[in-house]
Amino acid sequence: MIVKKVELHNFRNYENLELSFDSSRNVFIGENAQGKTNLIEGIYLCAFARSFRTQNSANMVMLDRPRASVTVDLVSEDMDKSISVILDRTGKKMIKKDGKVIRKTAELLNNLVVMVFSPEDLRIIKDSPEKRRNFINKELSQIRPRYYECLRLYNEALRQKNSMLKDNLKNSKIDENMLDIYDLQLAKYGTEIVKYRRNFIRILSERAAEIQKSISGGREDLEIRYLCSLSEENQYDALVAARDRDLYSGHSSLGPQRDDMEFLINGKDAKKYGSQGQHRTIALALKLSEIGIARDVIGENPVLLLDDVLSELDEERQTFLFQEIEDVQLFITTTDVNNRILKKMPKGNVYSVKSGTVFKNTLK
Numbered sequence: 022m023i024v025k026k027v028e029l030h031n032f033r034n035y036e037n038l039e040l041s042f043d044s045s046r047n048v049f050i051g052e053n054a055q056g057k058t059n060l061i062e063g064i065y066l067c068a069f070a071r072s073f074r075t076q077n078s079a080n081m082v083m084l085d086r087p088r089a090s091v092t093v094d095l096v097s098e099d100m101d102k103s104i105s106v107i108l109d110r111t112g113k114k115m116i117k118k119d120g121k122v123i124r125k126t127a128e129l130l131n132n133l134v135v136m137v138f139s140p141e142d143l144r145i146i147k148d149s150p151e152k153r154r155n156f157i158n159k160e161l162s163q164i165r166p167r168y169y170e171c172l173r174l175y176n177e178a179l180r181q182k183n184s185m186l187k188d189n190l191k192n193s194k195i196d197e198n199m200l201d202i203y204d205l206q207l208a209k210y211g212t213e214i215v216k217y218r219r220n221f222i223r224i225l226s227e228r229a230a231e232i233q234k235s236i237s238g239g240r241e242d243l244e245i246r247y248l249c250s251l252s253e254e255n256q257y258d259a260l261v262a263a264r265d266r267d268l269y270s271g272h273s274s275l276g277p278q279r280d281d282m283e284f285l286i287n288g289k290d291a292k293k294y295g296s297q298g299q300h301r302t303i304a305l306a307l308k309l310s311e312i313g314i315a316r317d318v319i320g321e322n323p324v325l326l327l328d329d330v331l332s333e334l335d336e337e338r339q340t341f342l343f344q345e346i347e348d349v350q351l352f353i354t355t356t357d358v359n360n361r362i363l364k365k366m367p368k369g370n371v372y373s374v375k376s377g378t379v380f381k382n383t384l385k
């Protein structure tokens with residue numbers, strides 16, 4: 022899949038920007054706070070209908086403007102597609118595909134498949150379980166829209182159940198029938214979520230192990246384990262059995278909202294015993310595996326957004342990354358102008374970003 026054109030209007034610090042891409046290697050260079058990440062965020066918005074760095078979509082609207090719009094034209098499976106997202110200051114958004122309004126995010130999700138790799142991803146091993154669940158959720162939602170739908174419905178039922186449990190702590194009033202309805206819904210969607218996650222983590226573990234081995238010169242065996250709070254068998258019974266505890270604590274104690282992943286190197290927990298270098302290798306292995314899984318499911322390469330991450334990887338890991346993603350369209354942001362990165366992509370386009378304007382220079 023290839024992004025051909027990006028248009029930003031009143032989006033972050035871009036009043037009007039139109040950029041067409043004739044290379045699959047695109048490097049955006051600029052000092053801090055010039056708009057490099059904003060550009061990547063715009064592309065991401067057309068993939069997920071949300072940002073990767075704010076929950077509040079109004080933040081993306083240029084200050085003092087009523088609305089923002091982003092359009093990405095792409096080619097996927099030899100077909101031209103155009104995705105637009107229009108945001109307004111009140112937080113409302115409208116999504117269009119080829120000029121027609123799309124009402125459900127699930128219908129947008131695998132039109133433009135993008136992966137972001139940012140310095141934050143390098144911390145995934147040490148970060149909170151929530152960050153690791155986000156990683157799983159983002160990838161699976163893009164390639165399996167049904168997963169996104171299950172997650173949405175699960176989270177809605179969980180929100181309602183938790184609010185009821187919390188009220189019960191204050192008023193000691195519980196509607197047993199309603200509680201049962203919530204548990205039935207949680208078990209139904211939770212079972213599907215766990216099946217998707219188990220399968221995804223199994224494939225992720227196999228792929229990432231190969232990459233880890235290769236980068237470490239055969240020294241490191243990586244295993245990724247799924248830490249599942251509630252297995253796919255008899256989720257409803259387990260939820261019913263946990264009711265007294267949930268009523269006492271005021272929240273739902275079991276389910277996919279508690280899941281996590283564990284990383285083992287040569288049988289030892291990488292979180293506790295791994296070096297910083299090993300953590301970086303795992304993060305890189307995860308990202309490359311994610312790309313490979315997406316390619317197998319959607320039948321073509323996703324687009325990769327490398328947001329300020331290259332300078333965090335040493336020469337060896339950078340070289341490995343570029344080798345593995347030779348056919349993937351790249352959008353790279355960097356403040357580093359020492360040409361190390363540029364040498365790795367002689368046919369790429371380089372853009373200078375300054376205060377919401379972008380100039381193109383083609384490398385010889």
Ligand SMILES: Nc1ncnc2c1ncn2[C@@H]1O[C@H](COP(=O)(O)OP(=O)(O)OP(=O)(O)O)[C@@H](O)[C@H]1O
Pocket residue numbers: 032033034051052053054055056057058059060080081082083084329354356
């Ligand atoms: N809603 C908005 N309206 C106008 N300007 C905005 C808005 N949101 C962010 N900005 C501006 O965008 C700039 C930050 O852009 P961005 O995050 O893309 O920086 P960057 O070039 O990636 O920098 P760094 O290398 O530090 O990450 C800042 O100047 C900020 O004031």
